[in-house]
Amino acid sequence: AxxxxxxxxxxxxxxxxxxxxxxxxxxxxxxxxxxxxxxxxxxxxxxxxxxxxxxxxxxxxxxxxxxxxxxxxxxxxxxxxxxxxxxxxxxxxxxxxxxxxxxxxxxTDGKGFLQSLVEIAPDLKKRKVVVFGSGGAASAIVTELALYGVRQVMVVNRTLAHSKKLVTNLEGISKTVLGYEPWERTYQIRENDLVVVQATSVGLFAPHECINVAFAPDLNNVIACDVVFNPVETAFLKKAKLAGCKTLDGLxxxxxxxxxxxxxxxxxxxxxxxxxxxxxxxxxxx
Ligand code: NDP
Missing domain, CATH: 3.40.50.10860 (Leucine Dehydrogenase, chain A, domain 1)
Incomplete structure (x- = not known):
């Protein structure tokens, strides 16, 4: 017409x-x-x-x-x-x-992520968050977590210089304690009440690929999130579910x-x- x-x-x-x-x-x-x-x-x-x-x-x-x-x-x-x-x-x-x-x-990437996380973790501010990755998605997420004022964010990335830069850029924007640590061998997730965020591109279009992490068998109240949305159920989320974590997908x-x-x-x-x-x-x- x-x-x-x-x-x-x-x-x-x-x-x-x-x-x-x-x-x-x-x-x-x-x-x-x-x-x-x-x-x-x-x-x-x-x-x-x-x-x-x-x-x-x-x-x-x-x-x-x-x-x-x-x-x-x-x-x-x-x-x-x-x-x-x-x-x-x-x-x-x-x-x-x-x-x-x-x-x-x-x-709005980090804001979108934060909104979906707060829905399943109303106590988010009191938690420590571990973010894997230091690219665009990770940077948007860490920024929003810091603006929101979570207690602590630890960034873990393959290339240490990238995580260092990400954290240094955001230092002092809020009371959130920001840190980064090297990723040597398998990263062990063993603290209760953690939020862990898979924000690397590993697993995208690769349903069997997972970042190098291991979940302790007796974890309590841990939330695992993935930014990858294709496939929706990533190998990382499957691993987290098996360890008894609550999960949040990238969709x-x-x-x-x-x-x-x-x-x-x-x-x-x-x-x-x-x-x-x-x-x-x-x-x-x-
Ligand atoms: P970038 O290219 O900016 O960053 C990629 C990150 O992944 C880097 O930290 C890189 O580490 C890491 N990485 C890549 N390969 C490996 C590997 N083999 N082992 C360990 N770490 C690795 O990508 P983006 O941040 O833009 O995107 C990341 C993912 O997020 C993509 O899958 C994208 O589709 C998804 N995404 C999802 C959104 C959503 O709304 N759900 C929104 C935006 C992105 P290094 O620094 O060492 O290179």
Whole structure:
């Protein structure tokens, strides 16, 4: 049908590669359920052409969008403003156009993770959290855990220099005690009441691969989380479940960061259960 009414608000997801990224399906499901006329497009951007691509999207008044690998850092330079989370972890995954036409970059990965964790760990502030990894996902998560004010965060990573940098950047932003330790041989998880977060890329598209950790057999009240969402039930989560831990999969984080974006863009709360179902549907097709 010919468009006669107002134009649809447009949103983007840029990355390279973005083929197979299920965000568009999740976002359009959320928009439709809200009766919102926004359109969400997945756009492959050649890394050599990031700059003209961004200027084009902003010039065409896209209302916002998501940024995925490898552009989460580079995109910062083209934005007018950054939220505290984005500037602390030096990465943007969500962009919003303000009424005055300027663009704000936020990082909602860690916020999405925190939301799903607090739901199953209302006592999170009193706990110690061990985070494996020091890349984009780990950095967003550690930033949010520190802003939230958990008691202690220990970062464990293959390359010590990366964890050192992550922790040094965040030192002093809150009372959270931040530390890092080398990852030599098998990391032993033996403290009760811990939260352990698998935030490396190990296990992505590799259902049998697991980071080098061992869970003590008599653990009590430990929560194990994975950021990897494909497969949803990772080898790490299976191992944790066998050791009696409560588990949190990466889909919760993916859904929540998307739901936070929809809220920023439309000022409305989307149906998270429906968004999760749309992702499960998309993965079943892939
Ligand atoms: P990065 O490339 O930024 O970081 C990768 C991290 O994994 C680094 O810490 C790296 O260690 C570590 N790593 C890689 N290979 C190994 C290995 N063989 N052994 C031990 N450590 C290893 O990736 P991201 O942080 O952006 O993404 C990580 C994962 O998080 C991906 O699977 C991604 O899909 C997922 N993700 C999920 C989200 C969600 O919403 N659920 C949101 C964002 C990401 P080193 O420093 O030594 O190189």
């Amino acid at each position: 010919l468009m006669k009414g107002p134009l649809s608000p447009l949103y983007f997801c840029i990355g390279s590669p973005v083929v197979g990224n299920p965000t568009q399906h999740m976002m359009e499901t959320a928009f439709d359920a809200l009766g919102y006329s926004g359109r969400y497009l997945t756009i492959e951007v050649d890394p050599e052409e990031l700059e003209p691509s961004i200027w084009g999207l902003l010039a065409m008044r896209f209302q916002g969008g998501n940024v995925t690998a490898p552009f989460k850092q580079e995109v910062l330079t083209y934005l007018d403003e950054l939220t505290e989370s984005a500037s602390l972890c030096d990465a943007v995954n969500c962009i919003t156009r303000k009424e005055d036409g300027t663009y704000v970059g936020d990082n 919760g984080m993916l859904v929540n960061q998307g739901a936070i974006a929809v809220k920023l863009w439309t000022d409305r709360d989307p149906d998270r259960a429906l968004m999760r179902a749309s992702l499960e549907e998309a993965f079943a097709v892939c």
